């Protein structure tokens with residue numbers, strides 16, 4: 001029974017490294033968001049076997065269009081954990097079940113400034129979470145690509 005135990009332990013550590021991640025469910029990757037309005041960002045955190053506590057979240061929006069301050073047309077190649085962009089939200093994050101069909105989530109309202117550049121942009125979250133018995137402290141960053149209109 002040694003091998004299965006090792007396999008399970010490995011599996012468990014892989015799961016604990018990924019299963020506590022949060023991600024942006026809406027706006028969906030590739031969708032449009034409007035300037036000068038509030039947009040609902042639905043951040044989902046799938047339930048996992050490993051206990052974890054979400055502590056905080058930040059939401060950033062970075063334009064990928066060339067400008068005087070950001071001449072690079074390929075900003076998608078710069079990871080958002082190095083260049084987060086306009087900080088649209090910082091604060092608590094406590095995803096809970098709402099609809100039975102959906103994993104725990106929290107809706108956050110963010111305002112996209114009227115002056116934000118139109119075109120492709122990266123909408124990112126940085127999620128601070130405590131995982132497991134230690135607990136381990138993890139900062140988990142993910143994104144969707146949107147079109148600002």
Ligand SMILES: *[C@@H]1O[C@H](CO)[C@@H](O)[C@H](O)[C@H]1NC(C)=O
Nearest residue numbers: 036037038039109110111112
């Ligand atoms: C955006 O939402 C905030 C409250 O969440 C509200 O005070 C503000 O008026 C809204 N702005 C617009 C343009 O709807």
Ligand SMILES: *[C@@H]1O[C@H](CO)[C@@H](O)[C@H](O)[C@H]1NC(C)=O
Nearest residue numbers: 076078079080081122142143
């Ligand atoms: C967005 O997330 C993907 C993985 O889903 C990653 O490959 C990409 O580098 C990220 N983009 C930015 C700008 O961080």
Ligand SMILES: *[C@@H]1O[C@H](CO)[C@@H](O)[C@H](O)[C@H]1NC(C)=O
Nearest residue numbers: 026040041042098099106107
């Ligand atoms: C979260 O936002 C989505 C989309 O706007 C909406 O359908 C859902 O009812 C909202 N959930 C809660 C709990 O407000």
Ligand SMILES: *[C@@H]1O[C@H](CO)[C@@H](O)[C@H](O)[C@H]1NC(C)=O
Nearest residue numbers: 028029030142143144145146
């Ligand atoms: C979003 O879609 C773009 C293509 O439009 C793709 O390159 C990217 O990997 C997708 N990102 C995620 C997080 O699925």
